[in-house]
């Protein structure tokens with residue numbers, strides 16, 4: 001089982017770890033700050049170092065309770081003490097994008113009853129799909145103005161764990177209908193008080209003012225009632 005450091009502290013940029021399983025280029029660590037990807041947030045980038053030798057992580061995925069990391073070459077063995085560093089500029093941008101996405105989701109839901117049906121975060125631009133019958137660009141610009149106004153209030157983003165059965169009683173806690181939280185005892189909750197609350201396994205900024213300015217880039221029609229909204233943070 002890999003302890004997921006990023007769930008408790010999204011700001012962990014590096015950590016020591018021990019290799020607990022190794023199979024060729026595929027390894028499992030006892031703990032990791034490296035986000036393996038999921039929920040529309042891409043995996044982190046960065047190396048694992050063993051006694052000065054660097055192994056670049058080229059793939060990552062969760063398998064049960066393990067995070068399986070694939071590195072670019074063999075040479076890591078069970079019992080090795082290693083050091084993991086993540087590309088912080090890249091990750092921090094994704095954190096700002098992720099918290100921005102939660103605010104945009106909340107505004108679109110409140111103002112237009114639009115449900116988020118999918119999302120893909122990126123460091124340069126991100127996109128969210130909304131189920132929305134009519135696309136009105138003037139209104140969309142207003143929604144983004146509201147999202148910016150909320151972000152600039154400097155609201156503290158709260159992350160905590162709740163018993164699954166209690167959490168699922170909170171209305172709207174599962175925002176993406178297609179993504180039911182895993183069948184675990186405790187769910188991780190990301191709450192932007194007064195704006196949004198949802199079960200979420202991604203990394204977030206501590207305060208909404210860290211997002212900066214949210215910029216609407218474009219909107220595409222993707223089917224009858226699906227609007228794909230592209231945005232970035234500056």
Ligand SMILES: [Zn+2]
Nearest residue numbers: 039098200202
């Ligand atoms: Zn999220």
